[in-house]
Amino acid sequence: MTVNSHLRELADAAVIRNAEKQSISRSIHTLQQRLEYYFGNELSKHFIFGSYTRGTILPRAMDGNSDIDYMVVFEGSNYKPQTYLDKLRRFVEYYYSSSEITQSNPTIVLTLNHIKFELVPAITDWFHGLQIPAKRADLNDWIDTDPNDINRDLSNANQSNNSLIKPMIRLVKYWNAINNYPFNSFELEKELAERSYIWVSLLTSAQLKDYFFDAVESLSLGWGAAQYKKTALDRAKTIVRQAKSNSQDGYEALALSQIKELLPEVTTAKGALWGL
Known part of the structure; x- marks a missing residue:
């Protein structure tokens, strides 16, 4: 995998x-x-x-x-x-x-x-x-x-990026949920639907991982955000940066293990999700 x-x-x-x-x-x-x-x-x-x-x-x-x-x-x-x-x-x-x-x-x-x-x-x-x-x-x-304004923006962005924006948004929303919502779900989705992905789309055979990495790297919180939110986002950015580098250097297994820490399989994430 x-x-x-x-x-x-x-x-x-x-x-x-x-x-x-x-x-x-x-x-x-x-x-x-x-x-x-x-x-x-x-x-x-x-x-x-x-x-x-x-x-x-x-x-x-x-x-x-x-x-x-x-x-x-x-x-x-x-x-x-x-x-x-x-x-x-x-x-x-x-x-x-x-x-x-x-x-x-x-x-x-x-x-x-x-x-x-x-x-x-x-x-x-x-x-x-x-x-x-x-x-x-x-x-x-x-x-x-x-x-329905965001629907139009999302539909256009998805069509322009090989139908990879909607699955990417679902991944980011999953990360947001299992980290106790550093971002308001609607505002997060709106931001991701409206932003430009021109640099990702220019990559040769851009994949879902490229859009996900780009999205996480683009996220930012206001100066007054709670510390747990800043910690969660900093951790996500660090893991993405490391996994991206390892994947590019040919260490795919290591990159995969890092991404699984960030986005675990659903069965292993339930404890965090339900506060257990």
Whole structure:
């Protein structure tokens, strides 16, 4: 096995399939039906967005915080954001009373046995378009949103780079998850989707490992980041630098062992992932 083949296997394992996919699909269908029945004409539309639609969501075996982002667009815009959040909370309490339900501004989080939903209330403003609740620190109640803008950027980047960007993002998100999230998952994915990979694409027969190495080397944290985040990123950069050098020098077995320390097989990573 090589570094690239190991990363390929992990990236393939990071795709939701089979029973897990079917279970999630049933839950989405049930949620959609219940929203229609409960709210009726109060809603203008509702839909899935986020990593599930992009194909970059991780199985829960690789990320215990994997969730489905679901936008619920209400008719009218007469109320403050908390009013709409309260409406969604009452909805989930009505249908999912035995499940864990929390508010994580600006969403209502519904945690089921097999998946988590983040329900995002939204309104449509005639001038600004779709808007969602702003975070508490913002001066405005609502902020503009385009829930599918990252989808377009990611699709274009993936097509331009031999379909290697999506699997690379899944690998970086897996590293992020097993290291207690040094980065916000959405912001990490957005950064990787929007950056240029021109230097990697110019390599002769660029492989997944080249994109993964480049992505890790590009990551940076703000000066005020927690120390555990800095430690995790510094360790990742050091391992990537060493593995890259060893692979180039012909020490592939050594490089592979180093990358497996950074990105272990899923069965050996579960303890770290679930905090055991």
